[in-house]
Amino acid sequence: xxxxxxxxxxxxxxxxxxxxxxxxxxxxxxxxxxxxxxxxxxxxxxxxxxxxxxxxxxxxxxxxxxxxxxxxxxxxxxxxxxxxxxxxxxxxxxxxxxxxxxxxxxxxxxxxxxxxxxxxxxxxxxxxxxxxxxxxxxxxxxxxxxxxxxxxxxxxxxxxxxxxxxxxxxxxxxxxxxxxxxxxxxxxxxxxxxxxxxxxxxxxxxxxxxxxxxxxxxxxxxxxxxxxxxxxxxxxxxxxxxxxxxxxxxxxxxxxxxxxxxxxxxxxxxxxxxxxxxxxxxxxxxxxxxxxxxxxxxxxxxxxxxxxxxxxxxxxxxxxxxxxxxxxxxxxxxxxxxxxxxxxxxxxxxxxxxxxxxxxxxxxxxxxxxxxxxxxxxxxxxxxxxxxxxxxxxxxxxxxxxxxxxxxxxxxxxxxxxxxxxxxxxxxxxxxxxxxxxxxxxxxxxxxxxxxxxxxxxxxxxxxxxxxxxxxxxxxxxxxxxxxxxxxxxxxxxxxxxxxxxxxxxxxxxxxxxxxxxxxxxxxxxxxxxxxxxxxxxxxxxxxxxxxxxxxxxxxxxxxxxxxxxxxxxxxxxxxxxxxxxxxxxxxxxxxxxxxxxxxxxxxxxxxxxxxxxxxxxxxxxxxxxxxxxxxxxxxxxxxxxxxxxxxxxxxxxxxxxxxxxxxxxxxxxxxxxxxxxxxxxxxxxxxxxxxxxxxxxxxxxxxxxxxxxxxxxxxxxxxxxxxxxxxxxxxxxxxxxxxxxxxxxxxxxxxxxxxxxxxxxxxxxxxxxxx
Amino acid sequence: xxxxxxxxxxxxxxxxxxxxxxxxxxxxxxxxxxxxxxxxxxxxxxxxxxxxxxxxxxxxxxxxxxxxxxxxxxxxxxxxxxxxxxxxxxxxxxxxxxxxxxxxxxxxxxxxxxxxxxxxxxxxxxxxxxxxxxxxxxxxxxxxxxxxxxxxxxx
Ligand code: FES
Ligand code: FES
Numbered sequence: 029x030x031x032x033x034x035x036x037x038x039x040x041x042x043x044x045x046x047x048x049x050x051x052x053x054x055x056x057x058x059x060x061x062x063x064x065x066x067x068x069x070x071x072x073x074x075x076x077x078x079x080x081x082x083x084x085x086x087x088x089x090x091x092x093x094x095x096x097x098x099x100x101x102x103x104x105x106x107x108x109x110x111x112x113x114x115x116x117x118x119x120x121x122x123x124x125x126x127x128x129x130x131x132x133x134x135x136x137x138x139x140x141x142x143x144x145x146x147x148x149x150x151x152x153x154x155x156x157x158x159x160x161x162x163x164x165x166x167x168x169x170x171x172x173x174x175x176x177x178x179x180x181x182x183x184x185x186x187x188x189x190x191x192x193x194x195x196x197x198x199x200x201x202x203x204x205x206x207x208x209x210x211x212x213x214x215x216x217x218x219x220x221x222x223x224x225x226x227x228x229x230x231x232x233x234x235x236x237x238x239x240x241x242x243x244x245x246x247x248x249x250x251x252x253x254x255x256x257x258x259x260x261x262x263x264x265x266x267x268x269x270x271x272x273x274x275x276x277x278x279x280x281x282x283x284x285x286x287x288x289x290x291x292x293x294x295x296x297x298x299x300x301x302x303x304x305x306x307x308x309x310x311x312x313x314x315x316x317x318x319x320x321x322x323x324x325x326x327x328x329x330x331x332x333x334x335x336x337x338x339x340x341x342x343x344x345x346x347x348x349x350x351x352x353x354x355x356x357x358x359x360x361x362x363x364x365x366x367x368x369x370x371x372x373x374x375x376x377x378x379x380x381x382x383x384x385x386x387x388x389x390x391x392x393x394x395x396x397x398x399x400x401x402x403x404x405x406x407x408x409x410x411x412x413x414x415x416x417x418x419x420x421x422x423x424x425x426x427x428x429x430x431x432x433x434x435x436x437x438x439x440x441x442x443x444x445x446x447x448x449x450x451x452x453x454x455x456x457x458x459x460x461x462x463x464x465x466x467x468x469x470x471x472x473x474x475x476x477x478x479x480x481x482x483x484x485x486x487x488x489x490x491x492x493x494x495x496x497x498x499x500x501x502x503x504x505x506x507x508x509x510x511x512x513x514x515x516x517x518x519x520x521x522x523x524x525x526x527x528x529x530x531x532x533x534x535x536x537x538x539x540x541x542x543x544x545x546x547x548x549x550x551x552x553x554x555x556x557x558x559x560x561x562x563x564x565x566x567x568x569x570x571x572x573x574x575x576x577x578x579x580x581x582x583x584x585x586x587x588x589x590x591x592x593x594x595x596x597x598x599x600x601x602x603x604x605x606x607x608x609x610x611x612x613x614x615x616x617x618x619x620x621x622x623x624x625x626x627x628x629x630x631x632x633x634x635x636x637x638x639x640x641x642x643x644x645x646x647x648x649x650x651x652x653x654x655x656x657x658x659x660x661x662x663x664x665x666x667x668x669x670x671x672x673x674x675x676x677x678x679x680x681x682x683x684x685x686x687x688x689x690x691x692x693x694x695x696x697x698x699x700x701x702x703x704x705x706x707x708x709x710x711x712x713x714x715x716x717x718x719x720x721x722x723x724x725x726x727x728x729x730x731x732x733x734x735x736x737x738x739x740x741x742x743x744x745x746x747x748x749x750x751x752x753x754x755x756x757x758x759x760x761x762x763x764x765x766x767x768x769x770x771x772x773x774x775x776x777x778x779x780x781x782x783x784x785x786x787x788x789x790x791x792x793x794x795x796x797x798x799x800x
Numbered sequence: 801x802x803x804x805x806x807x808x809x810x811x812x813x814x815x816x817x818x819x820x821x822x823x824x825x826x827x828x829x830x831x832x833x834x835x836x837x838x839x840x841x842x843x844x845x846x847x848x849x850x851x852x853x854x855x856x857x858x859x860x861x862x863x864x865x866x867x868x869x870x871x872x873x874x875x876x877x878x879x880x881x882x883x884x885x886x887x888x889x890x891x892x893x894x895x896x897x898x899x900x901x902x903x904x905x906x907x908x909x910x911x912x913x914x915x916x917x918x919x920x921x922x923x924x925x926x927x928x929x930x931x932x933x934x935x936x937x938x939x940x941x942x943x944x945x946x947x948x949x950x951x952x953x954x955x
Binding site for chain 1: 828832833834835836837838839840841842844845847874875876879884888889891892893895897898899900901902903904907925926927929930931932933934935936937938939940941942943
């Protein structure tokens with residue numbers, strides 16, 4: 029039973045398709061990114077230097093030629109760091125500058141500080157680094173063979189799945205791969221450090237986590253957190269790539285300014301950025317499942333072998349989330365879900381929109397496709413058969429009860445609106461008459477848990493100032509990376525005060541206004557910061573109500589805020605008049621707000637409790653055509669129905685869904701990271717790494733928000749988080765491709781790994797034809 | 801140091817520059833026109849697109865000297881004071897942007913595209929914007945924006 033959701037009062041600001049707060053500046057080109065900020069006079073520029081090898085002990089480091097190159101002011105090495113030489117977000121192992129040995133190709137050994145960016149880059153090429161090279165572990169198998177891991181194996185289990193699979197009427201086992209993904213935020217990593225009074229430092233940094241960078245810089249320089257300010261007005265995209273891995277470049281800029289006493293900027297060149305920063309984790313996935321003739325699963329066993337790279341970074345949370353979403357929308361009566369966090373001598377993989385969840389779901393969807401193919405059933409029917417259901421079929425592998433399930437209705441609606449059944453028949457007919465072109469269709473569901481699985485990160489702060497002219501300034505710990513967080517939070521504050529959005533000034537995220545924040549990640553930006561800002565606004569509002577009640581001798585309940593005015597009984601005065609009064613009557617017009625997500629109790633050690641406040645749901649139906657002679661693939665049509673609760677801003681939400689889906693589609697179809705046997709990334713530019721462009725869009729792309737009565741949990745205006753889930757809607761494309769290939773030989777599961785590039789599709793097609 | 805002169809956004813500029821100065825650096829650093837962005841440095845992402853003598857060009861892989869004597873328009877020169885160009889207006893109204901980093905180059909490319917194709921259909925727009933990467937929007941609203949702007953633009 030769904031909880032009763034109170035119907036909200038008519039809203040003036042929330043729920044409106046307001047444009048992005050910086051839209052005007054973006055189209056004029058005067059929105060400032062870090063590299064656009066006017067540099068203080070004498071600003072120096074950094075460039076990173078690294079060895080040719082991938083792994084081994086540094087025998088000698090000859091930087092003489094670098095030092096004497098034109099324009100060079102300083103060359104930084106590990107010995108220049110006064111404090112801790114580590115920028116890890118978790119368990120260490122991420123030296124800011126390599127000290128003694130290197131662990132992956134592209135690891136920064138030194139940094140040049142020069143008068144110009146170009147001079148720094150040229151000088152960086154002049155170093156002689158001698159490394160006693162060791163054989164690098166490049167693949168997950170390499171790491172496994174040497175029993176190298178960055179973190180212990182972790183497992184969820186229920187029942188005796190192995191025995192149950194054996195006893196099941198039918199069973200399947202399979203192994204396949206899921207590729208990684210480069211973030212390719214359009215604005216590369218960049219930070220500008222400016223020395224202040226008395227050893228204090230201000231760092232403008234393009235990051236999702238200003239607080240963490242503040243702490244890391246303080247530790248590196250051996251100064252107090254309070255002496256470091258980190259600020260970010262906006263990022264030119266981030267997608268997880270600036271959660272932990274913006275830190276190194278900020279630290280280096282800060283170190284350069286500490287050593288030289290001058291402002292210093294580090295902006296990574298694109299190729300360096302792609303080589304030196306971590307990506308989405310790539311996986312090998314080995315699984316087996318037992319099921320009956322209807323496709324109903326009795327038990328599942330899956331081993332996720334994740335290539336984590338050379339350090340732990342955020343791999344704990346990422347891989348945990350893979351496990352949390354290995355069930356996607358399906359009930360596994362018995363299961364064993366095991367995650368191996370393998371160490372390799374490659375760049376440390378990191379957060380990427382979905383944070384491990386997408387890989388878990390690619391697995392569950394491949395399993396559904398495999399079962400359907402084996403049984404000759406429609407894959408959608410197999411999916412539905414396994415959906416979470418009522419009591420007895422509502423407990424996830426991690427013990428949380430699914431209480432807000434809307435899959436049946438949502439998927440049912442999409443099945444209708446996408447004309448799924450009719451198109452299934454048409455496609456079957458098409459495939460029979462078409463010798464070389466084959467079509468595939470898939471309708472995949474999505475259930476994504478919202479909250480940081482690391483409990484303490486589920487908190488946020490905000491600071492709201494009301495000025496006597498009635499204008500309002502809002503600040504919070506969340507960062508803006510294009511998702512529209514600032515816009516949504518401003519809408520919330522405007523709503524509280526009943527004023528127009530234009531009267532709310534949004535300011536840059538900075539650690540000296542709101543301290544001790546969590547990263548803007550896990551899709552939680554609005555849930556957390558919107559709530560904190562609302563609480564701050566409510567505090568001020570209640571002071572204003574008290575004041576008005578006193579001044580006008582009236583019941584508090586007769587006071588309300590709307591249309592830039594305050595209704596006080598029969599009287600109506602401008603909002604700005606009351607704020608004037610407040611100042612004269614010595615009432616504070618400033619407040620902080622603090623929010624900690626309730627009802628989350630996950631305990632990782634005992635594997636019990638509730639990790640998520642709620643789930644976001646959605647579904648996508650994709651139709652593709654493949655050319656079995658060339659492996660080429662086009663996406664003919666995609667229909668999406670997605671649940672954002674009561675939308676705070678439908679335009680922004682739809683933007684997140686479209687953008688997330690296309691990003692997921694790129695990950696699963698064209699974006700292929702290729703490392704050579706020495707662990708060097710060979711695809712370090714968009715010329716060799718294929719990011720979707722406008723011409724890759726589905727020919728027919730229909731996106732709709734699910735008509736929701738609102739989140740059953742008491743979230744900000746009953747909305748739901750939307751940042752990450754849409755990425756996983758793209759599993760429908762992968763499934764549709766599988767479906768198209770499977771049409772070649774009924775009953776046989778195509779051997780296709782992700783990404784399904786034309787090359788991989790062609791190989792899978794050939795395998796089907798060869799009769800293997 | 802050689803001297804370069806060009807008209808940028810209607811204003812004559814002349815400067816002594818190192819011969820290897822990229823046009824994008826000249827615009828961003830010498831003229832402080834930072835609306836032209838650098839996304840890839842290698843002619844692939846389109847964040848740096850400007851107009852040279854009315855034609856779109858990627859300014860990251862061009863020397864400033866190559867634009868000597870040319871008529872250059874950057875995003876800052878597209879609006880007439882407070883009046884946005886129809887393409888700018890359309891991107892704003894149709895939510896054709898998120899982080900905004902690709903937006904300026906995208907708009908410059910799109911203006912040229914519409915000039916060349918009149919009222920392009922979806923397929924022409926999608927094809928025509930292949931040289932501009934957007935990592936945020938999924939392009940749907942960008943295509944919508946260009947289509948809407950084409951209706952408003954002359955000829
Ligand atoms: S910066 Fe010029 S095309 Fe990318
Ligand atoms: S809006 Fe961010 S890259 Fe296009």
